[in-house]
Amino acid sequence: MLRTVRKKIKYRLIYFVVKFLIAIANWMPRSMWLSFCGQLGRIAYALAVKSKARTIEHLTLAFGHEKSPEEIKTISRDVFVMLGKNAGDVLRATDVSSMEELNKFVVMKGFENFDIANARGKGVVFVACHMGAFEFQITSMALRKLNFMVIGTPLKDKRLNDLMWKHRNRNGTNAVERDKATFPMLKTLKAGGSVALLIDQDTKVKSTFVDFFGMPASTPVGAALLALKTGAAVLPAFSHLGDDGLQHIEILPEIPLRNTGNEEDDIQFNTQVFTRYIEDRIRKYPS
DSSP states (O other): OHHHHHHHHHHHHHHHHHHHHHHHTTSSOHHHHHHHHHHHHHHHHHHOHHHHHHHHHHHHHHHTTTSOHHHHHHHHHHHHHHHHHHHHHHHHTTTOOSHHHHTTTEEEEOHHHHHHHHTTSSOEEEEEOSOSSTHHHHHHHHHTTOOEEEEEOOOSSHHHHHHHHHHHTGGGOEEEEGGGOHHHHHHHHHTTOEEEEEOSSOOSSSEEEEEETTEEEEEEOHHHHHHHHHOOEEEEEEEEEOTTSOEEEEEOOOOOOOOOSOHHHHHHHHHHHHHHHHHHHHHHSOO
C-alpha cells in the first residue's frame, strides 16, 4: 500500500511539473528555454542516482570495448542534458499547428524517399526508435496531411497518458495503443497510409532475439511482419537535436526486404537488418 501511495504521489507530481513547464515554455526565446531545460537535465543527472548508474551501465555494455570509462561518463551526462532539451522542445511545441511554425525549428531531410516509396501505393512502415525528439516525426507527418498512424505503449499514469495521446492525435495523426493496433495498422496500410513503429523496446509483443551492440536483444517483429504481409515499403526515420540548435528529422531510403517464403526466417533476418540501422544511428549520436 505504501508503494502504491508513493507511485500516486510521484505521478501526480510529474503531471503538475509537466503542465507547469508547458505553461511557461514560451515565456522565453527557444535557445534560452533549451539551455534552461538542459540544466534541468544536469540536475537530474546529479540527483537521479539509480538512473545515472543504469545509463552508465548500458553505455558500458554498448561501448565498453570502444570507449574509456571517462568517455562513457561524459556521454552519460550528455544523455541527461539532451533528454532535458528534447523534452523541453516537445513541451514548448504542444501548440504548433502549421508547417510554417514547425519549419522554424525542425529540418526535414530525405522526404523524397517517402514520396518514392509511397508512390507504390502499398503503404509505408516507418522504423524508428526512442531517440531524440521523435515526437516531431509525428507532428511533421500529421501537418503534411498524410494518412499516418503511430503505435505506442501507454504510460502507467492515466493523466500523463491522456496528455501524451492528446498531443499525438493533434493535427490528424491516429495514435493507437500497441495492444489495439493490429487491425488498424492493416487497414491503414491497405489504404496506402503510413505506420510508425518504434522497435527498440522490449515489450510484451511477438519478438525475436537479434544482435544489438554485440548482444542478443529481444526485439518486436511487428515492422517486419507487417511489411511481409502487406508489401509495404520500410523506411528508417530518425531524429536528433543538431549543433545548430535545430531538430533534424532524416528519412533514409527504403530498406530492401528479404522475402523467401520462409516467414520465420524472413522475420528474423529483416528485424536484424532494421536493428542494425538503429545501432548505426546510436553510434553516430550516442548522447
